[in-house]
Amino acid sequence: MPEKYDDSKFYQFHEKDLPDRCFLCSRDAGTLLIFRQIATMLLVHLCRDCIYENIADYLLDNTRPWLTGREGI
Numbered sequence: 140m141p142e143k144y145d146d147s148k149f150y151q152f153h154e155k156d157l158p159d160r161c162f163l164c165s166r167d168a169g170t171l172l173i174f175r176q177i178a179t180m181l182l183v184h185l186c187r188d189c190i191y192e193n194i195a196d197y198l199l200d201n202t203r204p205w206l207t208g209r210e211g212i
């Protein structure tokens with residue numbers, strides 16, 4: 140997939156992360172949230188239970204600008 144952002148290198152997912160599984164418990168937990176693992180600074184998907192138990196090891200990362208739907212703002 141071609142890179143869409145100049146800053147793509149800052150938004151790499153962990154090599155063991157899967158988009159439909161929690162990174163920690165491997166459950167398909169429905170709603171998964173993206174966090175940055177502090178140890179590696181890579182992005183991972185986490186379920187609500189795991190982020191609640193491990194919030195000290197992860198950062199919420201919602202800093203990326205949206206690509207679509209924001210033109211003209």
Ligand SMILES: [Zn+2]
Pocket residue numbers: 161162163164165166168185186187188189190
């Ligand atoms: Zn989990």
